[in-house]
Amino acid sequence: MSLLLTLGLVGLSAGAEAFAPLTLPEPVNRYRSSNGAPGPDYWQNRADYEIHATLDTTRKELSATEVITYTNRSPDALPSLWLQLDQNTYRADARSVAADEEVRKEFTTGYSIDAVSIETAKGRESKVEYVVSDTRMQVRLPQPVRASGGSVRVHIKYHYTIPGLFGGRTSWTTTKNGEIYDIAQWYPRMAVYDDLHGWDTLPYMAQEFYCEYGSFDYFVTVPWDMLVAGSGALQNPEQVLTATQRARLEQARSSDATVAIRTEAELGDAASRPAHEGTSTWHYHMDNTRDVVFSASRAFIWDAARIRLPENRSSLAMSFYPVESAGDAAWGHSTEYLKHAVEEFSRRWYPYPYPAAVNVAGGSSGMEYPGLLFDGIEDKGKALFWITAHEIGHTWFPMIVGFNERRNAWMDEGFNTFIDIYESDVFRNGAFGPKRDSEYAPGGGNPVDEILPILADPAAPVIMTRADAVLEKYRHPVTYFKSALGLVLLREQILGPERFDWVFRRFIRDWAFRHPAPSDFFRAMESEGGEDLSWFWRGWYFNNWTLDLAVKSVAYQDGNPAKGALLTFQNLDPLVLPATVQIEFKDGSRKRLRLPAETWMLKSVATLYVDSTQPIVSVTVDPQHVIPDKDRTNNVLTVK
Numbered sequence: 001m002s003l004l005l006t007l008g009l010v011g012l013s014a015g016a017e018a019f020a021p022l023t024l025p026e027p028v029n030r031y032r033s034s035n036g037a038p039g040p041d042y043w044q045n046r047a048d049y050e051i052h053a054t055l056d057t058t059r060k061e062l063s064a065t066e067v068i069t070y071t072n073r074s075p076d077a078l079p080s081l082w083l084q085l086d087q088n089t090y091r092a093d094a095r096s097v098a099a100d101e102e103v104r105k106e107f108t109t110g111y112s113i114d115a116v117s118i119e120t121a122k123g124r125e126s127k128v129e130y131v132v133s134d135t136r137m138q139v140r141l142p143q144p145v146r147a148s149g150g151s152v153r154v155h156i157k158y159h160y161t162i163p164g165l166f167g168g169r170t171s172w173t174t175t176k177n178g179e180i181y182d183i184a185q186w187y188p189r190m191a192v193y194d195d196l197h198g199w200d201t202l203p204y205m206a207q208e209f210y211c212e213y214g215s216f217d218y219f220v221t222v223p224w225d226m227l228v229a230g231s232g233a234l235q236n237p238e239q240v241l242t243a244t245q246r247a248r249l250e251q252a253r254s255s256d257a258t259v260a261i262r263t264e265a266e267l268g269d270a271a272s273r274p275a276h277e278g279t280s281t282w283h284y285h286m287d288n289t290r291d292v293v294f295s296a297s298r299a300f301i302w303d304a305a306r307i308r309l310p311e312n313r314s315s316l317a318m319s320f321y322p323v324e325s326a327g328d329a330a331w332g333h334s335t336e337y338l339k340h341a342v343e344e345f346s347r348r349w350y351p352y353p354y355p356a357a358v359n360v361a362g363g364s365s366g367m368e369y370p371g372l373l374f375d376g377i378e379d380k381g382k383a384l385f386w387i388t389a390h391e392i393g394h395t396w397f398p399m400i401v402g403f404n405e406r407r408n409a410w411m412d413e414g415f416n417t418f419i420d421i422y423e424s425d426v427f428r429n430g431a432f433g434p435k436r437d438s439e440y441a442p443g444g445g446n447p448v449d450e451i452l453p454i455l456a457d458p459a460a461p462v463i464m465t466r467a468d469a470v471l472e473k474y475r476h477p478v479t480y481f482k483s484a485l486g487l488v489l490l491r492e493q494i495l496g497p498e499r500f501d502w503v504f505r506r507f508i509r510d511w512a513f514r515h516p517a518p519s520d521f522f523r524a525m526e527s528e529g530g531e532d533l534s535w536f537w538r539g540w541y542f543n544n545w546t547l548d549l550a551v552k553s554v555a556y557q558d559g560n561p562a563k564g565a566l567l568t569f570q571n572l573d574p575l576v577l578p579a580t581v582q583i584e585f586k587d588g589s590r591k592r593l594r595l596p597a598e599t600w601m602l603k604s605v606a607t608l609y610v611d612s613t614q615p616i617v618s619v620t621v622d623p624q625h626v627i628p629d630k631d632r633t634n635n636v637l638t639v640k
Contacts, residue, residue, distance in 0.1 A: 414483020
């Protein structure tokens with residue numbers, strides 16, 4: 001049977017606006033190429049850190065000194081530097097308090113900046129003028145940092161009160177065997193100076209981060225009986241671990257099974273620490289990262305296992321958790337979950353680049369940082385698997401691919417939710433699948449049906465809305481779920497896995513440890529995927545358009561089924577998507593054909609001629625239920 005699409009125009013095109021020329025928000029230039037890759041003159045500044053911090057568990061205070069070596073690779077001389085002071089978001093007068101949908105009742109005084117200076121050419125320190133504005137600080141330099149390779153070393157001394165559980169992404173909390181300190185956003189750090197905004201100084205309100213890449217050497221001094229889990233690689237195990245722990249850790253590096261480094265039975269045992277009084281200083285190092293964090297507690301059980309990576313490389317999966325989280329039904333499987341997710345994401349998309357992947361159970365639940373996750377003490381089973389896979393998935397987006405989360409949270413959250421879906425499908429043959437990310441039907445239901453309430457809600461923001469402007473009720477459905485479903489549709493229905501996966505991997509490689517914008521992704525998918533996708537970007541990302549495809553009629557040629565049939569379809573709404581049509585014949589055979597998106601470029605009603613010899617029993621649009629059609633009652637026509 002041959003299938004011919006009629007060329008005649010019938011009705012006004014529902015897709016006329018969808019196929020209109022689309023101007024993307026970020027232009028093509030020497031920095032960003034038309035194929036979505038970095039341009040020949042792409043540049044990126046660099047920030048390297050040395051930090052010495054002390055945790056005061058009595059005062060609940062962190063004090064530190066840091067030296068930032070900032071390298072200006074931009075074509076502009078920089079007369080000042082902007083830094084992020086994220087702890088100031090907990091002040092009573094912070095902008096985030098005024099913008100928050102909830103009424104905040106607990107606060108800190110934020111950062112206390114004790115001193116700011118820069119090094120002179122002779123290595124001496126010279127105080128400089130600085131101005132603090134909400135969660136930002138401008139350091140005004142006596143001489144600009146020269147363009148194309150100039151550098152400056154900034155010294156800062158500071159301290160702050162660690163927030164309690166109200167801190168959310170960073171906090172301290174009490175457990176049976178001691179407090180857990182999840183320490184993040186803990187040092188003044190460089191804002192990003194890029195080719196799109198110059199200094200990107202959006203305040204820290206509700207969304208996450210946009211940070212520059214570099215190397216970190218950091219030293220954390222804590223009471224002697226505490227363990228410190230940190231981003232990167234531990235540099236001084238001989239000083240902070242016992243001989244037994246070092247031997248167990250070495251065993252874990254070559255073990256696919258989880259190895260206990262400190263057991264539940266050893267909690268509170270002074271012999272599980274190399275020193276028995278005073279303090280100990282933990283030294284960590286991490287390269288090519290945009291951030292580091294740590295967690296400290298005397299209550300930690302600790303286990304680890306090898307992560308197998310491509311090209312015979314390896315990393316280390318580790319979990320730190322209190323006794324409340326222990327057990328086979330809970331965090332006893334955390335390292336297994338972590339190991340599998342990193343191996344799968346590395347195999348499928350891009351190799352994991354860091355020496356360790358660490359999961360910590362504490363008060364700051366469900367938050368990701370380079371190489372280290374903060375998850376919930378009470379997480380277990382399916383929920384623990386999902387949150388572990390999701391949070392370590394953020395290593396790829398935005399830790400490797402450095403998206404600007406404060407402007408485009410849909411990129412890191414949506415891209416990460418997208419790769420979660422396939423991880424849930426393969427872990428233990430789908431034991432914890434399917435992964436769904438909609439508050440309308442979490443963990444079940446058909447995702448293309450779950451998205452329909454958002455598409456129908458006139459108050460719902462579009463995906464391209466600035467992250468801080470998305471109400472909390474819409475943040476998860478739009479920023480996570482709609483963004484992820486857009487990638488599923490692009491992979492499964494528009495480009496197909498063979499084309500999509502190749503482009504997606506190339507996009508990750510092109511932008512690894514760099515800063516892509518939305519337009520870079522759109523252009524990469526079009527140029528390397530081989531399709532003009534402006535109709536999809538406009539309908540799904542720039543608008544909340546709905547889709548409604550209908551089977552209108554079946555008519556036989558000259559009234560005779562043996563001469564073929566004319567099938568008529570209609571697109572009733574603005575969104576266009578390719579769709580499968582299934583035709584069932586009286587003899588029990590069936591045939592499938594595709595309606596490409598271009599079907600609706602010039603018309604809203606399309607007729608297909610089917611060269612068949614059998615009577616038709618039924619015609620169905622989207623028989624596999626894979627596109628978000630808002631009204632499925634008109635998707636099937638039964639022929640009498």
